[in-house]
Amino acid sequence: MSVWEWMMVVRVRAAGVAICGLLVGGFGALVAPAISLGRTASRTAKVAGSRPVANPFVKVAELTGAGESGAGQFGLSVALSADGDTALVGAAGDDNDAGAVWVFTRSGRMWRQQGPKLTVLDQSGGAGFGSSVAVSADGNVALIGGPSDQVFGSAWVFTRSGSTWSESAKFTASGAGVVGDFGSSVSLSSDGDTALVGAQEGNLAAGGAVFVHSSPGWGQQATLTAPSAGSGASIDGFGTTLSGDGNTALVGGNVNNLSGGAWVFTRSGSTWSQQGGTLTPSNESGPAQFGLSGMALSADGNTAVIGGAEDNGGTGAAWTFTRSGSTWSQGPKLTATPNVGSFGVSIALSGAGDTALIGAPTTLRGNTPAVGAAWVFSRSGRKWVQQGSRLTGGTAEGLGFGASTALSSTGTIGLIGATSQEVASTGIGAAWIFAKAPITRITRARINPAARSAVFSFKAVGSHTGFQCALIKTAAHRRRPRPSFSRCRSPRAYRHLRPGHYTFLARAVDRSSFTGNPASRSFAIG
16 A cells, blocks of 8 residues: 555545545654653554564654644654664645655754755645655665656655755656656665665556666666566556665565555666566455555565555555575564554564564544554564554554654664644644663572672663663552662672662663663562
8 A cells, every 4th residue: 555545545544534635744843852751552463373572662752843834744754774863754745735854863862853854946836745755874865755746756865964965866757658656655775876766657558667766877777667567467666665785676566456466676787677476475365455555675685574554454464575595485474453454554674674663554444533553573583573562652642653664774763653643633743763772681689688688680682781770678658769770780789788678670771871661679678
């Protein structure tokens, strides 16, 4: 399902909720501080045959766009640099559908808007600039789609020098007939030198197309189309993604009346060729629109996650695939509960292909607004396991949360867009930053009441730079005092303790000062 189709689904399903046309939205002021919030939700999703584990992701910041004009649906598209320090957020409806993109940067735990919003002067009409966004690994090259520019659509390249962004190139569809919605999906290689631009419509024999441009010069290197129009297959440009090395492209399209399919193309030198046949899921439930929804590739192009947001009557699903040599094999099917609907509309994958962030921006049925949610899955070998409960937006839960997702290369920073901050569908969206905090475990506790001493050993799972510890003395019938954490090492010893009841807490700290929920152990000195 494309972003455009998803917008129409929201309009139909969110009975009683006014969502206008393009789902365009605006914003208020930027909320720069990062706020540590702990556990994020109470419900769980699952993969068949697996048991959810504790969710290490915590919400740390909410991003909004300063200088927005009108209800631009900020959060419709998002992208993150490899280190997770640069974020792009698109609002295709800003300024009467002209569109805009905001750039945010992180310093420690603080997120701030970098410069004014990005716009383009060389557009015609409501271009929908910001409908799709991509960014290079270093965060210095951005590719932004405007699928309604000059009727047929365009895509722009922006580059950053210091903290200043400037337009450096503009792409339009050429050499393959008249194409519509060019720029509806975009992807960049890690070095920012290879660009993939999808077009949903056109008079091509095979429907839409995907265009490859390469730097320097940004000339059009190839046009990727479906292998055979006679088979009823067509690349619709709904989903396009590029591996980090820029040598593998994954594109989605229509097969067998919206059941959907995906094709892999590989590059040798400057020549692109299809690799293998059409990828289709073996266990879809009804026309899933597989390949017409979200999709993502690992950095080496050997792992793919492809969404089918209409699977099982609109519940949605995502399928995993792995490549060995030139052969692709289907892995587990990922699903989520409760049935928020359209699971798989947006998908992000870590560089190693072992962490997936999947959005589900609509409810399934009834008059409940399309609140949305997102889920994290991790892979060990061929097994994928859901990481805890669903992730959600603000306290009022933004409408369409999960419409867009992005992950840092390590899979430790996530960015999730919601096309409206409030259920009332004001058209004023937001994007939320989540961080994967390290998980701390107490591995050994040696309590010696006679010597009035306690020694604790602990360790952390996940990237961390150190630990913080606290010891609380509790009293009966009194609220436990707030802990005062200080830096510590394992093992942590306490001597000459007075009689009473205590609780020891330890938590790991990462390079950005993010902390997870502390591990704790209660004991008594008698």
